[in-house]
Amino acid sequence: MLSAQGSMSTRTLEATLAQIHAEVQPLFGRGKVADYIPALAQVPSQQFGMAVALVDGTTCSVGDAHVPFSLQSITKLFAFVMALKTVGDALWLRVGREPSGAAFNSMVQLETEHGIPRNPFINAGALVVTDILTTRYAHLDYALLGALRRLTDDPDLTWNMRIAKSERENAHRNMALAYFMKSYGNFVNPPELVLDNYCRQCATEMSCAQLAQATMFLANDGLDIGRNGAPGEQFLAADEARRVNALMLTCGAYDAAGDFAYRIGLPVKTGVGGGIVAIAPGRGTVAVWSPELDAKGNSVLGAFALERLVQLGWSARLKSDA
Numbered sequence: 001m002l003s004a005q006g007s008m009s010t011r012t013l014e015a016t017l018a019q020i021h022a023e024v025q026p027l028f029g030r031g032k033v034a035d036y037i038p039a040l041a042q043v044p045s046q047q048f049g050m051a052v053a054l055v056d057g058t059t060c061s062v063g064d065a066h067v068p069f070s071l072q073s074i075t076k077l078f079a080f081v082m083a084l085k086t087v088g089d090a091l092w093l094r095v096g097r098e099p100s101g102a103a104f105n106s107m108v109q110l111e112t113e114h115g116i117p118r119n120p121f122i123n124a125g126a127l128v129v130t131d132i133l134t135t136r137y138a139h140l141d142y143a144l145l146g147a148l149r150r151l152t153d154d155p156d157l158t159w160n161m162r163i164a165k166s167e168r169e170n171a172h173r174n175m176a177l178a179y180f181m182k183s184y185g186n187f188v189n190p191p192e193l194v195l196d197n198y199c200r201q202c203a204t205e206m207s208c209a210q211l212a213q214a215t216m217f218l219a220n221d222g223l224d225i226g227r228n229g230a231p232g233e234q235f236l237a238a239d240e241a242r243r244v245n246a247l248m249l250t251c252g253a254y255d256a257a258g259d260f261a262y263r264i265g266l267p268v269k270t271g272v273g274g275g276i277v278a279i280a281p282g283r284g285t286v287a288v289w290s291p292e293l294d295a296k297g298n299s300v301l302g303a304f305a306l307e308r309l310v311q312l313g314w315s316a317r318l319k320s321d322a
């Protein structure tokens with residue numbers, strides 16, 4: 001449904017995205033592409049894409065918004081949603097929902113907190129989520145892929161085998177986290193099996209345009225809007241969508257979550273592939289990607305672009321157009 005007002009907001013948004021695209025250019029070189037997963041280090045750094053999807057079906061994008069990139073920790077969001085749908089509140093017996101204030105791959109809190117990770121978005125918490133799902137699904141990798149293919153309407157969506165293998169061969173720290181949690185009785189399956197699933201999950205590739213579409217249900221009370229004449233799907237209960245957004249706001253950017261909330265003020269999930277997705281409940285979603293990361297593992301250009309988008313009046317404009 002693209003009304004005259006809708007097309008007006010699209011034009012405004014197009015100009016805003018073009019302006020941001022120009023403004024980010026001088027920032028190339030300020031960050032560093034992730035290299036602890038060797039295959040990720042080979043991604044050309046000078047890329048930037050941004051896509052916005054509104055709940056009325058309008059979409060708008062700029063730059064490399066249709067280039068697939070490695071989702072990495074952004075997949076923790078989808079795995080967490082899948083676990084909520086599968087086991088519900090039982091999830092909270094094995095993982096907390098407090099910000100950690102520590103690096104995404106930190107293990108320091110695990111000892112004093114008896115193997116219960118602070119939240120589902122740090123690596124330890126995501127590994128527990130993948131462990132829970134590994135128990136429920138015989139082929140978790142394909143189950144997750146199936147859900148993502150449905151959300152993006154892209155039957156060809158897949159993981160990058162080279163990146164999955166590269167992470168798996170270097171997953172010493174994540175393996176240590178899994179074994180450490182197992183020593184506390186908070187890990188059910190063999191860590192090797194869960195790590196196989198986790199590394200494939202993290203290596204899933206999507207473009208900004210696809211990521212904005214795939215997260216639409218979080219901006220829309222759990223309802224994924226229908227496209228191309230197809231009916232919408234209640235992907236998650238409205239209450240649960242609200243809770244996922246709360247977790248993203250408080251924990252979605254690890255030890256930079258407070259800074260992101262202050263600068264951008266929207267629920268986000270970041271990944272070391274350089275992607276960030278932000279949710280504006282009731283309005284729409286924004287996905288941004290640029291591979292150079294800051295010291296906390298978040299995209300330098302991506303964070304700047306999101307901050308500029310909210311500063312330029314994105315939310316206010318959409319509100320008055322609605």
Ligand code: GLN
Pocket residue numbers: 071072073074104105123167174202270271272273297
């Ligand atoms: N696969 C990466 C890891 O486990 C994801 C980390 C991230 O994106 N922050 O280290």
